[in-house]
Structures are given as C-alpha cells and as structure tokens.
Amino acid sequence: MIIVLCIILTTFWFAATVAVDFLAIPAVFRTIPDVMLAGEVGMKVFSRFNYIELICATGLLLLAWFSPKGSKKILLIVSILLIFIASFYTFYLTPKIIELTRLMNHAHQGVITGLEDFNKEHESYHNFYVKMDSVKLFILLGLDVFLVMKKDKV
Helix, strand or coil, X not given: CHHHHHHHHHHHHHHHHHHHHHHHHHHHHHHCCCHHHHHHXXXXXXXXXXXHHHHHHHHHHHHHHCCCHHHHHHHHHHHHHHHHHHHHHHHHHHHHHHXXXXXXXXXXXXXXXXHHHHHHHHHHHHHHHHHHHHHHHHHHHHHHHXXXXXXXXX
C-alpha cells in the first residue's frame, strides 16, 4: 500500500511540474504582453508551487520511512535529495530570481543602473533553475519506474 501511495505522490508531483513548466508559465507569457509583468506572475506561480513541492517531498520522506525493507533505502535517499532540491528552490533560488527581477524592473525604469549585469545574472540563475527542474523531473520519472517495478514484485 505504501508503494502505491508513493507512486501516486510522485506521479502527481511529476504531472504538476510538467503542467506548470510547459503549460501554465508559457500561457502566462503568451497572454500577458508586458514581459516584466509576465515574469512577475510567473515568479508568483513558481514561488507558490515551490511550497507544494516541499509538501510532496516531505510526504515522500514520510512514506519512505514506513516503506517495506526492499525499497526503503532507495526511497529515503531519493526523498532526501528531492527535499534538498525543493528547499533550494523555495528558500534560495526562487527568492534570488525574484530579487533580480525586481532589480531589473528598477534598472529598466532608470531608478538604478546595471540593467545588463542584472540581465546576465538573472539569465544564469534562470538557466540553473531550468537544469535543476530537468534533473528533478528525471529523478521523479526514474523513481516512478522503480516503484512500479517494485509494486509488481510485492
């Protein structure tokens, strides 16, 4: 039963990430003509979603703790890794991108200087976020495959 709950949780998390990354955020940028405003909306979506990811990661860790011996170790290791990723998003990366977006807005309005520097830094953090999100998706997909195979053996 715990393995099935893990499968449901990881599948939900994977599907929600895909929906946010590939459907919701691109729709925001298609429908809001002002790129800066669309970026602010996107960051609000991501910052809220980060907390959902923390809940998913914590739930997975709790399920891993009570999982059968044959899958417990891998589930604990992967869930701790996913908690690290979700925490890094929530408490460092997303706030840093939000801060850079605000600085870019101020620089764009002429309140402060350094727009080009802020753009470069924002781009590097954004690219890192995208790469980490890809890693997270592969981890979730791999974990789902592992769990489905384990479920069939139990």
